[in-house]
Amino acid sequence: MAHEWIFIGIILLFGTIFAAVPLVVNTIVAPKKPNVLKNETYECGMETVGDTWIQFKVQYYIFSLVFVIFDVEIVFLFPWAVAYKQLPFFAVVEGVIFIVILAGGLLYAWRKGALDWV
Amino acid sequence: MPEVRLGDLLVSLYDLFGWGLSEIGLNPSVVSILQKLVAAFILTNFCLLTPLLTIWLERKVSARFQDRLGPNRVGPFGLFQGFADIVKLITKEDITPAGADKTVFNIGPVIAVASVVGIWAVIPFASTMVGTDINVGILYSVAVGAIGTLAIMMGGWASNNKYALLGSFRTVAQLVSYEVPMIIALLIPTLLAGSMSMNTIVQEQQVWFVVAAPIAALLFLISSIAEVGRAPFDLLEAESEIVAGFHVEYTGMKFGVWMLAEFLHAFTICALTAVVFLGGWRGPWVDQYPLLGVVYFLTKTYFVSMIMLWIRVTVPRVRIDQMNDLNWKFLVPLSLVALVVTALVDKSIPVDFSIGSRSLILFLANMVIVVATLLVLRGISRKEQAAQSELQAEVNSI
Numbered sequence: 266m267a268h269e270w271i272f273i274g275i276i277l278l279f280g281t282i283f284a285a286v287p288l289v290v291n292t293i294v295a296p297k298k299p300n301v302l303k304n305e306t307y308e309c310g311m312e313t314v315g316d317t318w319i320q321f322k323v324q325y326y327i328f329s330l331v332f333v334i335f336d337v338e339i340v341f342l343f344p345w346a347v348a349y350k351q352l353p354f355f356a357v358v359e360g361v362i363f364i365v366i367l368a369g370g371l372l373y374a375w376r377k378g379a380l381d382w383v
Numbered sequence: 384m385p386e387v388r389l390g391d392l393l394v395s396l397y398d399l400f401g402w403g404l405s406e407i408g409l410n411p412s413v414v415s416i417l418q419k420l421v422a423a424f425i426l427t428n429f430c431l432l433t434p435l436l437t438i439w440l441e442r443k444v445s446a447r448f449q450d451r452l453g454p455n456r457v458g459p460f461g462l463f464q465g466f467a468d469i470v471k472l473i474t475k476e477d478i479t480p481a482g483a484d485k486t487v488f489n490i491g492p493v494i495a496v497a498s499v500v501g502i503w504a505v506i507p508f509a510s511t512m513v514g515t516d517i518n519v520g521i522l523y524s525v526a527v528g529a530i531g532t533l534a535i536m537m538g539g540w541a542s543n544n545k546y547a548l549l550g551s552f553r554t555v556a557q558l559v560s561y562e563v564p565m566i567i568a569l570l571i572p573t574l575l576a577g578s579m580s581m582n583t584i585v586q587e588q589q590v591w592f593v594v595a596a597p598i599a600a601l602l603f604l605i606s607s608i609a610e611v612g613r614a615p616f617d618l619l620e621a622e623s624e625i626v627a628g629f630h631v632e633y634t635g636m637k638f639g640v641w642m643l644a645e646f647l648h649a650f651t652i653c654a655l656t657a658v659v660f661l662g663g664w665r666g667p668w669v670d671q672y673p674l675l676g677v678v679y680f681l682t683k684t685y686f687v688s689m690i691m692l693w694i695r696v697t698v699p700r701v702r703i704d705q706m707n708d709l710n711w712k713f714l715v716p717l718s719l720v721a722l723v724v725t726a727l728v729d730k731s732i733p734v735d736f737s738i739g740s741r742s743l744i745l746f747l748a749n750m751v752i753v754v755a756t757l758l759v760l761r762g763i764s765r766k767e768q769a770a771q772s773e774l775q776a777e778v779n780s781i
Contacts, residue, residue: 269516272419272422272514273504273505273517273523275419275423276426276500276504277501279500280430280496281496283428283431284493284640284643284644287469287636287639288493288637290473291473291475291477291635291636292477294474295474295476296476297476299478301481304480305480306543307544307626313544317482317543318543318548321552325555328556328707332559332563336562339566339570342570343570343579346570346573349726349729350577354730354731357726360726361723361726364722364723365723367719368716368719371711380708380711382704
């Protein structure tokens with residue numbers, strides 16, 4: 266079991282190194298002449314007004330909450346799907362009931378208007 | 384000494400390499416790690432060099448779609464355009480904006496590439512050629528792919544630019560939303576194959592899963608196009624609205640690495656579709672000559688890639704509210720219905736039915752869902768039309 270995962274560690278390491286090499290080459294090869302104007306934030310030639318790291322729209326937060334609910338429940342469905350072939354019909358129906366409850370949650374969010382982009 | 388089989392050349396060479404190392408007198412575990420290092424090296428090179436070809440193909444084909452020539456100056460048919468681009472990008476000045484969070488700004492593109500390369504560790508090229516066949520393959524591919532989202536968020540946040548920040552907000556909203564139908568669509572093949580391991584899923588496809596689960600295949604394709612942020616879902620880098628989204632501030636090779644990650648992610652999604660729904664390395668004579676599987680697998684991958692390109696050059700960009708509505712009010716309910724129907728129907732088919740008739744029954748069940756969906760959609764649109772004409776009549780009476 267441990268051996269199977271070594272390969273993944275190696276490939277993630279290689280992926281990082283291979284992506285970093287062109288960046289390093291770039292810093293060596295490319296010219297470097299920074300000046301104040303060049304290093305300014307690029308906003309269509311105008312000067313930026315105020316701080317960039319501001320509060321974000323609450324809608325994004327609601328969508329992430331809905332996502333978290335779904336994601337957690339879907340993770341519970343994966344073992345059910347893997348064991349599906351050995352399951353009796355009754356257990357499959359139980360899984361379906363679980364999904365229906367999940368759909369109820371979606372319907373609730375829908376009715377509450379959480380899914381509307383305002 | 385292991386014999387060299389021509390039909391399975393690469394794996395034979397791999398074994399031969401391991402045998403040679405153990406002949407020198409190395410410890411078996413050291414040998415296996417060295418073997419894995421070489422295999423991972425080759426696989427990573429494959430991952431980072433295929434986008435060169437894919438980008439060329441994409442530019443050429445989309446040029447044909449738009450009635451122009453595409454790259455045709457560098458090399459035969461413009462084949463070396465990609466190399467010219469790399470040379471250009473690598474010699475360009477690398478500007479880091481003054482207000483940026485430098486560490487996060489620089490790590491962003493690297494993480495994006497590493498996360499996508501990580502997915503290729505579980506994709507089977509042939510029955511014998513798979514990086515590592517872990518028993519949670521599908522879940523792993525989704526999880527590692529989602530790290531790319533984090534990278535985009537890092538890039539957008541650290542740029543200290545409002546356009547970049549808006550782009551990364553949109554990215555997170557979109558990627559997080561479309562993850563749900565994508566995972567539910569992946570549950571259906573898992574359920575039909577009874578395993579999450581990629582190689583087992585391919586082996587179980589005597590009849591391709593696209594026949595037994597056409598809705599899941601379509602859902603997976605749509606939601607993964609959104610997941611990688613290609614047109615028509617390229618809101619995260621909508622040029623007309625937020626300049627270029629999360630990579631406004633990136634220049635030189637850093638920008639190039641972002642593009643590489645994006646193209647590779649799109650290609651990876653095509654490979655995943657080919658493996659999970661189109662039978663991966665399956666094809667005639669693949670039992671005698673496993674190496675043929677690579678050819679079948681790549682053919683199917685490029686086929687899906689061309690479909691994706693076709694969608695990209697045909698459909699205009701969607702608005703952000705349309706994007707959310709499409710996901711939460713259409714794809715998610717549809718995927719839940721498809722999952723429930725597949726589970727119930729497949730369980731009610733008697734065990735002694737052949738795989739062909741099982742697939743046919745599931746296909747018919749899917750078609751029933753499609754017809755029902757279309758009827759519901761028609762009902763909704765008629766209701767909207769009626770409401771609209773009522774409103775019009777009211778306006779006219781005044």
